[in-house]
Amino acid sequence: MSNAIRARRWGSFYVAEHRLLAMRSYLRTLLVTGFGNPLIYLFGLGVGLAKLVSANVDGATYLEFVAPALLATAAVTVASEEFTYPVLAGFKWNQIFAAMNTAPLSGLQIVNGMIIGVFCRMLPTVAVYFAFMLLFGAVPHALGVLAIFAAVVTGLALGTPIMAFMATIKDDRGQPALIQRFILIPMSLFSGTFFPISRLPIWLQWIGWISPLWHGTQLGRVLTFGLVEPTWLTAVHVVYLGVLIAGGWWFSARIFTRRLSA
Amino acid sequence: MPEAVISAAALTKKYKDFAAVDGISFEVAPGESFGLLGPNGAGKSTTMRMVGAVSTRTSGTLRILGLDPDQHGPEIRSKLGVVPQADNLDQELRVRDNLIVYGRYFGIPRKQVAKRADELLEFAQLTDRAKSRVDDLSGGMKRRLTIARALVNDPRILLLDEPTTGLDPQARHILWDRLFRLKEQGTTLLLTTHYMDEAEQLCDRLVVVDKGTIMAEGAPSALIREYSTREVVEVRFGSDRNAEVATLLDGVGERIEVLPDRILIYSDAGEAALAEIGRRGLEPITSLVRRSSLEDVFLRLTGRSLIE
Numbered sequence: 001m002s003n004a005i006r007a008r009r010w011g012s013f014y015v016a017e018h019r020l021l022a023m024r025s026y027l028r029t030l031l032v033t034g035f036g037n038p039l040i041y042l043f044g045l046g047v048g049l050a051k052l053v054s055a056n057v058d059g060a061t062y063l064e065f066v067a068p069a070l071l072a073t074a075a076v077t078v079a080s081e082e083f084t085y086p087v088l089a090g091f092k093w094n095q096i097f098a099a100m101n102t103a104p105l106s107g108l109q110i111v112n113g114m115i116i117g118v119f120c121r122m123l124p125t126v127a128v129y130f131a132f133m134l135l136f137g138a139v140p141h142a143l144g145v146l147a148i149f150a151a152v153v154t155g156l157a158l159g160t161p162i163m164a165f166m167a168t169i170k171d172d173r174g175q176p177a178l179i180q181r182f183i184l185i186p187m188s189l190f191s192g193t194f195f196p197i198s199r200l201p202i203w204l205q206w207i208g209w210i211s212p213l214w215h216g217t218q219l220g221r222v223l224t225f226g227l228v229e230p231t232w233l234t235a236v237h238v239v240y241l242g243v244l245i246a247g248g249w250w251f252s253a254r255i256f257t258r259r260l261s262a
Numbered sequence: 263m264p265e266a267v268i269s270a271a272a273l274t275k276k277y278k279d280f281a282a283v284d285g286i287s288f289e290v291a292p293g294e295s296f297g298l299l300g301p302n303g304a305g306k307s308t309t310m311r312m313v314g315a316v317s318t319r320t321s322g323t324l325r326i327l328g329l330d331p332d333q334h335g336p337e338i339r340s341k342l343g344v345v346p347q348a349d350n351l352d353q354e355l356r357v358r359d360n361l362i363v364y365g366r367y368f369g370i371p372r373k374q375v376a377k378r379a380d381e382l383l384e385f386a387q388l389t390d391r392a393k394s395r396v397d398d399l400s401g402g403m404k405r406r407l408t409i410a411r412a413l414v415n416d417p418r419i420l421l422l423d424e425p426t427t428g429l430d431p432q433a434r435h436i437l438w439d440r441l442f443r444l445k446e447q448g449t450t451l452l453l454t455t456h457y458m459d460e461a462e463q464l465c466d467r468l469v470v471v472d473k474g475t476i477m478a479e480g481a482p483s484a485l486i487r488e489y490s491t492r493e494v495v496e497v498r499f500g501s502d503r504n505a506e507v508a509t510l511l512d513g514v515g516e517r518i519e520v521l522p523d524r525i526l527i528y529s530d531a532g533e534a535a536l537a538e539i540g541r542r543g544l545e546p547i548t549s550l551v552r553r554s555s556l557e558d559v560f561l562r563l564t565g566r567s568l569i570e
Binding site: 002003004005006007008010011014015017018021022025043093094095096099100101102103104105106260261262 | 521
């Protein structure tokens with residue numbers, strides 16, 4: 001097989017290879033946060049807060065209730081790091097996307113490679129988190145392991161639209177920080193992470209309904225402790241997250257391609 | 263001429279109403295070293311991006327290695343090496359990894375690309391910096407690494423956009439030496455520059471571009487013959503007297519240009535022209551007879567005023 005054909009077929013994976021190599025430069029941070037976060041949060045909430053909230057929430061102990069939400073949040077955190085600065089950097093700071101594009105890679109391949117690369121970081125991060133959940137006894141159901149995939153899907157459902165948005169930015173005026181402060185943090189407060197959104201006044205509940213984090217968290221709860229909800233609602237979670245991923249991916253590919261060939 | 267590896271006809275790129283490249287035509291033969299000269303904003307980089315099969319053209323025809331970049335972008339790009347104006351090295355990766363990762367983008371197997379990376383580090387005189395961070399390299403080293411990276415796929419055409427801008431003389435000369443070796447090995451070079459000495463050193467043939475159109479085309483020596491004289495006399499009478507003295511220099515040389523700080527007299531016989539000035543009783547504060555250069559051609563064709 002000639003190199004050119006190989007590049008056309010496997011180009012996305014070469015981009016992913018690049019992302020993974022680049023992550024090596026902050027590997028220590030990845031490991032510390034990957035192991036430290038679940039330990040601190042599950043310990044703090046499981047041993048601390050859960051002692052205060054003795055009542056069952058949605059049919060589970062408080063730790064069981066909050067753990068799937070933390071799991072999804074871990075994936076969202078990875079997404080909010082990997083789909084923001086690396087995209088700005090690739091277009092603007094050291095223009096490596098342009099470099100990839102002058103090599104035979106297309107905008108679509110670069111987008112695919114970014115997603116694969118992030119997936120490769122997200123999956124182990126979430127898996128480690130899940131292992132800690134097991135350790136803290138936060139997963140009563142055997143099917144709970146599937147929550148790992150629900151979390152990864154949640155991360156990508158938020159991440160790919162962020163990537164599309166980041167790709168439109170010509171000048172860095174602190175947009176990643178704005179996303180962090182005005183989208184991600186409020187989203188985690190109103191997405192049923194620490195309490196069910198039904199406890200919110202109805203005029204605030206819509207934030208949860210449009211939040212991928214809420215859909216992902218609920219899906220995780222169905223899997224880890226068998227949260228009781230209508231089947232159609234579970235289907236809505238899956239479809240909604242899928243649509244976000246597909247939409248974010250499609251817009252990203254379009255925006256990358258246009259911007260690189262301007 | 264053997265079949266051209268780059269052939270552009272009436273090539274045009276418009277951004278809304280502004281024509282960055284306005285109908286330029288040129289051909290580059292295999293193994294030739296071809297230059298695009300022009301002031302900032304002349305359309306050189308835009309042309310390079312179209313030739314690099316990255317940016318799409320608005321109109322005109324363009325063939326790279328016989329293929330149309332609109333239809334065969336990735337195929338063409340797999341046979342090109344590109345050195346952009348600004349180094350876009352990957353700062354998250356070490357020096358050698360930059361070469362390896364870039365080689366992988368071309369689908370080169372891992373083992374092969376590792377070997378190639380070592381050869382290129384040698385070529386770029388960076389072997390001892392293989393594990394350095396990109397940020398720790400000097401400007402000249404970064405430039406050499408960018409050029410080495412562009413060679414990772416053994417390209418048939420190397421596109422260099424202002425390869426030595428911002429480098430000190432030592433770094434420039436090392437780079438020229440490396441580029442000259444490539445040329446000797448038969449690599450086709452297409453380069454933009456606004457350094458005339460660079461163009462004279464490296465280009466077999468060049469076009470002078472201004473405001474998106476071609477002003478002149480030919481070998482450096484032919485352009486000098488056509489647009490300038492063999493020699494130039496530079497005389498200074500003091501900035502307040504230059505204009506006044508110039509009126510007394512009628513008939514000396516073929517053409518006279520009065521600048522605020524000096525007078526340039528274009529002549530095929532510089533010493534004789536200087537002697538004639540002396541005979542007319544004029545004593546310049548300083549005088550200099552030099553060979554005409556491409557810079558004289560360039561300034562004549564694109565003007566001296568600063569357009570930004």
